[in-house]
Amino acid sequence: MQKIDPSVCDKLRDEYSNLFEEALLNEICDVSEYATITKGNLLIDIGDELKFIPLILKGTIKISRKENDKELALYYLEQGDTCAISFANCLHTSKSVFKGLVEKDAEMLLLPVDRIEGWLVKYESWRHYIIDSYHFRLLEMVDSIDALAFLKMKERLLKYLRNIAKSSKDSMIEITHQEISEDLNTSRVVITRLIQELHDEGDIFSTRNKIRVL
DNA sequence: ACATTAAGTGATT
């Protein structure tokens, strides 16, 4: 494995220097690999072997579950995130239970599995980072379950749109009804009708391929 | 101008 470019190391420091101690940053620079994945490509699919843990430097990755042809979006990974779920996964089963699709061109560092366990005892900051990450993902998962169990599709849709607008820091979302329906595991027709209602009620403003959250 | 893709609609379950 070749050493990563110093400029990538700088990016890592920009994002993590207040989180990780110097020695850990150095180790990460020494042993990890740099990867870029463009929009539309898979970072990981269900059943894939997990050989690394991604540390996201840039971009967005949609994490979802899949059963047969059906799918359900769970949450998004962004700058500063890692998939801590993949962490425990790595140590034991090593097969991913999630699908990770790159939604916005992403840059990341791939941390080799065999190192991360040692860091857990060696670095307090790493320990905290992993535990926090776990906690955060769990909360997001609970949120998804709640929405699924207690909300009507219209409420789920609005929540979904607001969530995207919030995390992308842009009230203008570029997406088709078809894509939304896939994320929420429903049909396009249903989304089209609900989008109309939300539009009429003034929650959103929608045009072809675009939705503005108000 | 034509083909493709996205979105809208009525009727039915």
Added chain:
DNA sequence: AATCACTTAATGT
């Protein structure tokens, strides 16, 4: 809320 079957509108070549 899902599905079918069809229409209309927007967009790319």
